[in-house]
Amino acid sequence: MATGLAQRLLDWFQRHGRHDLPWQNPQTPYRVWVSEIMLQQTQVATVLGYFERFMRRFPDVQTLAQAPSDEVMQYWAGLGYYARARNMHAAARRIVDEHGGELPDNAESLRALPGIGESTAGAILSLAFGRPAAILDGNCKRVYARYFGEPGWPGETRIARRLWAYARQHTPADRPGDFAQAIMDLGATLCTRKKPDCRRCPLNADCRALAEDAVECYPYPRPKKQRPLRQARLLAVMDDDRVLLEKRPPSGIWGSLWSLPEIGEGFTAEDHARQMLGLQLEDARPLESFTHGFTHFELQITPWIGRKGQSAGVADEGQLRWYSLARLPGVPAPVAKFLANLPTRNESS
DNA sequence: AATACGGGGCG
């Protein structure tokens, strides 16, 4: 009988796995947690720089819990999925209040924290606490789908359940953390989506997909849909080199991030400025539109620009703030790019 | 059970 899947992965990991990722040295529960949240839907190479900066500013749960949310969001700006940062900040405060500042070491308590689902709980338990908990991220799904020749799209509940069953079944009681890291490393370095290096794979002896000579057919891809086009007008009210930003609501696009105010549908720029921002807008004019792609739709943004006239009543204080163009808070990437290309002196021909 | 959430990387 051949060596089991777990043992082959563990042996391979010892020689060829990644052992020098920042969150592995030292591999504390807090660092594992932060890295896992950052790594949700975000690749390792992108996370590296964010993780180091984040750790320098928020070295432990207490520091994170006490930090103003604007600053947490600022350190997250550019990573996307901003609900992750909002949830993590709220979770840090609950960890301080309810768990004495230490991450809980059981699945139920971890799952109760905002932003921690089944897989992230499993990652924290196995990687940081050495508990035999299963994980199932994109890498694992790909490895299992290929090794077991699992047909179907993993986004389908029925398929996901089968993959979770494989994961639980094969997670070893001994060295579960190494196993979790091993299967993710295999998916990231050999069992890649395109051009997998099956020759070097420790599972190539009995991989179902390889036997079928159809490795790249697994996992079955997401059914493609075409993305609808939405439109938005963003308003840049200038006061010399300062611009008025608005904190967006916690949910929805760019949640909790500072951004240019969005002109309400059916309102002129001037009306919106007067009624929602509490100021007169002068010399308002549209600039060239640009399109930003999201996962589920495309957003055509038409930026409007104008100068601040006199204030016209009480605006929504707290959600509105003036910022120097040279010292912006974390703003969405396309907005940051647009603002960066504005002439510093508000000049019109 | 399906959908929303986002930016970066890559061929």
Add this chain to the structure above:
DNA sequence: CGCCCAGTATT
């Protein structure tokens, strides 16, 4: 340019 990536929360 299309597709994917260390998933979770919401509906």
